[in-house]
Amino acid sequence: MAVLLVVTGVGQMGDTGKPTGWYLPEVAHPWKVFTDAGLKVTFASPKGGKTPVDPSSVEAFKGDPVCAQFLENNDLMAQLDSTASLADVKPSDYKAIFFAGGHGTMWDFPDDVNLLKVTAAVYEQGGVVSSVCHGQAALVNVKLSDGSYLVQGKKVTSWTNNEENAVKLMEVMPFPLETKLRERGCDFVETTVFTENVQVAGRLVTGQNPASATPTAAAVVKAISG
Template identity: 40%
Template sequence: MKKILVVVTNVSKYPNQARATGLWLAEAVHFVEEVTKAGYEVDYVSPKGGYTPLDPHSLQADQMSELDWSYYTNPTFLNRLGTTMAASEVDASEYDAIYYTGGHGVMWDFPEDAHLQKLASAIYEKGGVVAAVCHGSVGLLNIQTATGDYLIKDKKVTGFTNTEEQAVGLTEVVPFLTEDALKERGGQYVKSDDWASFAVADERVVSGQNPSSGAAVAKEVIQYLEAQ
């Protein structure tokens, strides 16, 4: 059975204000649902291992679908989020794809994590897929290929837009803007309408724009893996 590594955050609070953050639930759920239905096994990893918090804003009634509720009320799923593997302990050779989930917390623990970068690079170099959604796309920023180039250089990528960040009122709170950072790394940034489901795939790098895009990312990842 092919396996996919799902990356989640350990950050539970904005470092610069009294506000909770964490994994945006739907960004894990909708991706995981698609790939498990297609027969893939999923493991959860975080930079430090152990507990991943859930962003309480992602649990509000207007954000939750029936699918989200089915996962949120599933003790097995929640226990797995509470006992994630540490990135330093994972063997990249066991996985065919890696997927970075979002939630604002990832802005503080994904980009500079060398263990995550090493995992993603190893998976990519052996022909696997590197994927991300929303703020999770910041996990792509510092991944390098065997030639030393940034993975996303000259590739089409997407992630949370500047205007979406402005709409949620956090432009001045986040350490940088996802859209701007992807462009600065040489990515060919593309987007759809704000809040619309949108994913783009380019040379085994798949990214989604916002919380609505997890399933779209999953379908692109599956298409790459089924073609192998």
């Protein structure tokens, strides 16, 4: 019983010079939920290798014990410095794929050919596809074998346009994530900015923001066992 936990390999927001990366609580908390449930977690990224943590997330969550313990775990940090490339991943090895957020995902998730293939394969073999916050950048272009978008007709959430505007980064993003998901035909569900929101559409599980990371992962565990 294994989960593929995918993180961004991008450490800068476009050409702004502003640092980014994977968002700490959206990796640390799901990792804990999955491992506490007895699931094996493999870290991957679109190109493999070393991946950056968003420094702002380290600062924001320095008082969070789960995040602190995660950062202090040298073995986990080594794994995130040597992630598997999605080109080398065998989808049949995994019951679920989980895309962590962080603004970097907006640049390397949407159009990565191997990401699109692996995600569709996991879903069509009966596995769970899941993501939180900007991790949903992975879902905007995933098509199933019948040509339909994975998110089409399903209840989905993500980091919202209101949240992007609230942190004043909308102009930096290559596209507005919520808008793109709506264009793909999903039934987009949002709640108040920065508050917990998890949507479960069968084997597609999405969470809105960092506050949703733990319950999103818990919903994944339930979907796997269900």
